[in-house]
Amino acid sequence: MGLFDVHAHLTDARLAAQEADVLARAEAAGVTTIISNGLNPTDNAAVAALASRSSLVKPAFGLYPVDAVLPEMLAMGEDYAYNRNPCPADEAITWVRDHIDECVAVGEIGLDRYWVPEPLWELQEQRFRELVQLAMDADKPIIIHTRKAERRALEVLIEMGATRVNWHCYSSKVKFGRTIAEHGHYLSIPANARKAQNFSKLLATLPREQVLLETDCPYLGPVRDELNEPANVAVTAALASELWDVPIDAVQTQLEANFEALFGFAP
Ligand SMILES: [Zn+2]
Numbered sequence: 267m268g269l270f271d272v273h274a275h276l277t278d279a280r281l282a283a284q285e286a287d288v289l290a291r292a293e294a295a296g297v298t299t300i301i302s303n304g305l306n307p308t309d310n311a312a313v314a315a316l317a318s319r320s321s322l323v324k325p326a327f328g329l330y331p332v333d334a335v336l337p338e339m340l341a342m343g344e345d346y347a348y349n350r351n352p353c354p355a356d357e358a359i360t361w362v363r364d365h366i367d368e369c370v371a372v373g374e375i376g377l378d379r380y381w382v383p384e385p386l387w388e389l390q391e392q393r394f395r396e397l398v399q400l401a402m403d404a405d406k407p408i409i410i411h412t413r414k415a416e417r418r419a420l421e422v423l424i425e426m427g428a429t430r431v432n433w434h435c436y437s438s439k440v441k442f443g444r445t446i447a448e449h450g451h452y453l454s455i456p457a458n459a460r461k462a463q464n465f466s467k468l469l470a471t472l473p474r475e476q477v478l479l480e481t482d483c484p485y486l487g488p489v490r491d492e493l494n495e496p497a498n499v500a501v502t503a504a505l506a507s508e509l510w511d512v513p514i515d516a517v518q519t520q521l522e523a524n525f526e527a528l529f530g531f532a533p
Pocket residue numbers: 273275303374411482
């Protein structure tokens with residue numbers, strides 16, 4: 267048992283280039299489980315390969331909500347700053363279906379109305395629903411990325427009856443974050459929570475039973491312009507100890523119980 271990171275991107279080239287060091291620093295910080303999330307078939311395959319090299323890493327296979335409509339976006343002449351391996355959605359979803367038994371969660375998936383233009387929202391939602399159904403049929407937890415569509419994403423998940431859900435990097439109103447938690451969903455707090463008021467407020471006010479830790483590394487580090495990595499979940503655990511006014515051991519015990527309740531195994 268130990269600390270965990272439910273949302274990492276260890277396959278990002280910047281982290282992959284120093285894989286052994288990143289994993290060693292995570293272990294030294296007390297991290298025992300890192301869930302590396304896939305974005306598309308190419309990335310999912312890289313996540314699977316990484317998980318087979320390290321017992322610390324558990325794979326989540328997904329289809330990033332922008333990647334879910336990326337070929338259509340590019341065909342419309344839309345620009346996407348992180349343009350990577352556009353893959354037809356049916357192929358990408360089939361990939362997840364074919365490998366569902368190898369992952370500990372389906373993610374990241376969701377709705378993104380920040381990058382994706384309105385004419386594609388319906389198509390994006392249709393693909394999101396397919397992936398949610400796939401996860402539910404296989405009894406896998408779901409890791410959600412949603413931007414500018416939090417309300418709609420929750421509606422869809424409730425309508426479909428999805429209960430094993432973690433919201434990664436939830437960045438909308440704190441009050442709605444508490445509504446999400448009331449539905450039994452989890453919210454993972456990133457490592458920059460001390461300086462990001464929205465996240466520290468969430469951490470302080472969410473029911474403690476619904477809180478998890480993540481980094482979204484290499485993004486969202488606690489130190490500006492410094493590459494984020496899983497070891498930094500310890501920074502958020504320390505912040506939780508302050509905000510909850512309980513010893514770090516009690517924070518860890520609570521978080522481990524939360525992780526096990528969602529993922530079905532101890533971190
Ligand atoms: Zn992510």
